[in-house]
Amino acid sequence: xxxxxxxxxxxxxxxxxxxxxxxxxxxxxxxxxxxxxxxxxxxxxxxxxxxxxxxxxxxxxxxxxxxxxxxxxxxxxxxxxxxxxxxxxxxxxxxxxxxxxxxxxxxxxxxxxxxxxxxxxxxxxxxxxxxxxxxxxxxxxxxxxxxxxxxxxxxxxx
Numbered sequence: 001x002x003x004x005x006x007x008x009x010x011x012x013x014x015x016x017x018x019x020x021x022x023x024x025x026x027x028x029x030x031x032x033x034x035x036x037x038x039x040x041x042x043x044x045x046x047x048x049x050x051x052x053x054x055x056x057x058x059x060x061x062x063x064x065x066x067x068x069x070x071x072x073x074x075x076x077x078x079x080x081x082x083x084x085x086x087x088x089x090x091x092x093x094x095x096x097x098x099x100x101x102x103x104x105x106x107x108x109x110x111x112x113x114x115x116x117x118x119x120x121x122x123x124x125x126x127x128x129x130x131x132x133x134x135x136x137x138x139x140x141x142x143x144x145x146x147x148x149x150x151x152x153x154x155x156x157x158x
Contacts, residue, residue: 008033009090013064015051024048047082064090106130
């Protein structure tokens with residue numbers, strides 16, 4: 001899954017080394033990937049032309065984040081809008097996928113067949129505790145119980 005995404009976005013950092021026909025093929029694939037329905041985030045022909053006229057890179061091989069920072073530092077976002085959009089999507093996609101996968105993995109561990117009757121609120125809270133277990137290890141259960149009892153105390157005062 002992640003390798004497919006990396007392959008589709010690889011044109012953004014490999015374009016200086018690609019022959020024109022391969023650049024066109026990969027740019028078309030990227031444009032198709034970033035299309036929903038009949039609306040695309042990119043204009044393919046403009047993307048290809050801009051990649052072919054891109055200035056010399058400060059260093060030979062750059063990562064997507066370095067290229068994004070380069071465009072921002074040189075104020076080239078408006079000159080290369082399609083690259084700007086594609087690079088922003090490329091650098092945020094893996095983070096989004098990883099956090100979602102981690103959440104579903106934790107939910108799968110928490111909600112087993114035997115626990116299928118728990119409420120949505122409790123399931124969400126258990127998932128948050130499980131995902132942030134480093135923070136939950138620092139919580140003092142005695143202090144938490146004491147604070148809960150102090151708030152919920154229904155003693156009758158004489």
